[in-house]
Amino acid sequence: MSFELPGLPYKLDALEPHVSARTFEFHWGKHHRAYVDKLNAAVEGTDYAGASLEDVIRRSAQAGDSGVFNNAAQAWNHDFLWKSMAPDGGGEPSGALLERINGSFGDVDTFRKRFKEAAVGQFGSGWAWLVQEKDGSLAIVTTANAETPLTGEAQPLLTLDVWEHAYYLDYQNDRGGYVDTFLDHLVNWEFAGGNLK
Numbered sequence: 001m002s003f004e005l006p007g008l009p010y011k012l013d014a015l016e017p018h019v020s021a022r023t024f025e026f027h028w029g030k031h032h033r034a035y036v037d038k039l040n041a042a043v044e045g046t047d048y049a050g051a052s053l054e055d056v057i058r059r060s061a062q063a064g065d066s067g068v069f070n071n072a073a074q075a076w077n078h079d080f081l082w083k084s085m086a087p088d089g090g091g092e093p094s095g096a097l098l099e100r101i102n103g104s105f106g107d108v109d110t111f112r113k114r115f116k117e118a119a120v121g122q123f124g125s126g127w128a129w130l131v132q133e134k135d136g137s138l139a140i141v142t143t144a145n146a147e148t149p150l151t152g153e154a155q156p157l158l159t160l161d162v163w164e165h166a167y168y169l170d171y172q173n174d175r176g177g178y179v180d181t182f183l184d185h186l187v188n189w190e191f192a193g194g195n196l197k
Contacts, residue, residue, distance in 0.1 A: 039071035097193035
């Protein structure tokens with residue numbers, strides 16, 4: 001059984017004008033597809049064949065098998081990213097997620113400020129995440145390159161890709177503007193809340 005490129009949860013142009021269809025053609029259609037294709041080539045005929053994507057990520061991380069890990073983690077991270085955005089996203093969280101954000105950060109504005117600082121401050125390529133810690137509190141973490149919270153104990157709730165290929169066609173080098181747009185117009189609070197344990 002080989003891994004397949006998951007479809008987007010919306011049309012290529014559904015997030016315009018915030019993220020263009022052209023960005024999705026490259027980011028999803030080329031970058032994400034390449035991770036999946038390279039992963040399939042790397043696991044064929046190995047002990048990873050037939051395992052779930054999450055299992056491949058955890059096992060390859062423990063084994064230090066970077067060729068498998070990088071492609072598996074990037075395939076998973078990108079699928080999680082598409083779900084972290086929605087055409088009618090942005091605004092304020094509600095319900096249990098809002099309570100957790102207020103309890104962990106004080107208020108939504110403080111969360112937004114810290115999330116932006118983390119995303120903009122991530123040197124080079126990587127990811128900004130909102131995660132739930134084992135004690136139930138929320139935290140903002142960043143990971144470099146293909147790293148993912150799946151290799152630790154925190155539960156990922158949402159993510160933002162800060163590799164340049166995620167935003168350069170639409171925002172050039174304005175990573176801060178890209179992060180603001182994500183928080184103002186794209187973040188899928190319903191998806192994030194559904195990931196709470």
